Amino acid sequence: MSREATGTDVRPIHVSLVAIPDAVVSTLSGVFDVMNAFSVFPPPGPARSQPFEVQIVGLEAGPLPLASRVPITVQRSIGEIETTEIIIVPSILLAADGWQKGRYPQLVAWIRSMHDKGALLCSACSGIFLLAETGLFDGADATVHFGYADTFAKTFPKVRIHPERVLVVSGDRENLVTSGASMTWHDLVLYLIARHAGAAAAQAIARSFALQWHQDGLAPYIVFEGRRDHGDTAVRSAQDWIAAHFSVANPLEEMIRHSGLTERTFKRRFTSALGISPLSYVQRLRIEEAKRRLERTDMSVDEISWQVGYEEPAFFRRLFKRVTGLAPAAYRRRFSIPDFARSSQRSR
Structure with missing residues (x-):
């Protein structure tokens, strides 16, 4: 039940925003700012406490250069976090040879452990590459940036990928959430706000930041290019x-x-x-x-x-x-x- 429905002030939901060297700074900082915006742009109605406690987490606390070489500060190491309610992996920039598995075994193990304790797993755009290493998305539906769809399908063939979809919510308890290309992190964040703080709060935040739901899907953005590597x-x-x-x-x-x-x-x-x-x-x-x-x-x-x-x-x-x-x-x-x-x- 959302906070809007309960009408009470309760402990904020802990959100772990995962930072790795492959992460894209715009998505990470955008998610961080919007989910922390309730004190700056409070929704209408009775005063409510901040619904989320968002922290940037990683393997180690301290400065971390991201994919664009812009440094951010990891606020807490995963070793310090025993429980968290939402994990978000932001967009990542793939190298020319694609995603190399096995580079973050501690992080993958921690994500699995938090999920076992009830954490909601979310990815923005290409962040699904890291989450898919947990195996928790095998047999489930998900989405990814359409530019990475072929690479993802080859790397994680057990995941049912839908690059034309903006947001996919799957899992037995709707605890696996993925968003598609680039700026669909807006849809992800608004969905999480609506799910945990209520529709009115999501609408207010959307107005404040001029965010838009991508209600027409991602098909209009996809450029068709027929395969040329088939050998016939x-x-x-x-x-x-x-x-x-x-x-x-x-x-x-x-x-x-x-x-x-x-x-x-x-x-x-x-x-x-x-x-x-x-x-x-x-x-x-x-x-x-x-x-x-x-x-x-x-x-x-x-x-x-x-x-x-x-x-x-x-x-x-x-x-x-x-x-x-x-x-x-x-x-x-x-x-x-x-x-x-x-x-x-x-x-x-």
């Missing part, structure tokens, strides 16, 4: 060709003809290599081009529909929303450069 030269040749000719009439028939394979063989090999049917692949290429034109031009939706290969604007609109989660006009409002920014560019 005929399929790769078809990909190269359709990349420059996606707007042609009857694209599937043209791809098959260009490949020199039979229709049945081409469809089988294409789907096996890319995990997506040839027709769906063409549709995704067309939608990506439409997204670029919506972002960068003032062309009408009907004109863009025709230019990317669809003669029926109504069909294009339905397909666009199915793929991105937004209607074309809504997508343009979300992602096109604002007028004030364009004015600044023109003045320079």
Whole structure:
């Protein structure tokens, strides 16, 4: 039950915000500031005590340079903490060779121990890489930054990953919480505030910081790029060709003809290599081009529909929303450069 529901002042919930050298300072400091903001931006209604006690924790107390080389101060070592109610691992920056397991055995063991005592485990963006080492997410649903989704799936194949989702709450007691790409830490923090301090408190904090829930999901942000490392030269040749000719009439028939394979063989090999049917692949290429034109031009939706290969604007609109989660006009409002920014560019 939330504090809003009880209407009483109780001991604040202890939150351990984990700092490791791979962590991104913006996420860590953002989570810290927002969850500690109740004394600065108190929600409406009767005065309440601070609902959270947020501390930056790590292997050792003291200064710690993060991924960007900006130092922060670890306030408490994990050896000093016998119990905590919420653990949050902020975004981490992966090296070029991905996530290397086994670098933080003490931290992983401590997270497991705290979870056994009832701690809620949370990750922002790529923080799930560290939490997944505990094995507690095996067989569970989670999300991660879509740019790291393939790497995560290869590193932790037992975790069901959903990079298009903003927030995933799983576990038998809803005690595993993950947020997706980058700034979805806003959604994570607002969720935790709503869960433990009430909806009114979450709304008040959202207004104070101008935070927004990503209610449309992350599909609008994901750029489609078909795999190129599958090793099938005929399929790769078809990909190269359709990349420059996606707007042609009857694209599937043209791809098959260009490949020199039979229709049945081409469809089988294409789907096996890319995990997506040839027709769906063409549709995704067309939608990506439409997204670029919506972002960068003032062309009408009907004109863009025709230019990317669809003669029926109504069909294009339905397909666009199915793929991105937004209607074309809504997508343009979300992602096109604002007028004030364009004015600044023109003045320079």
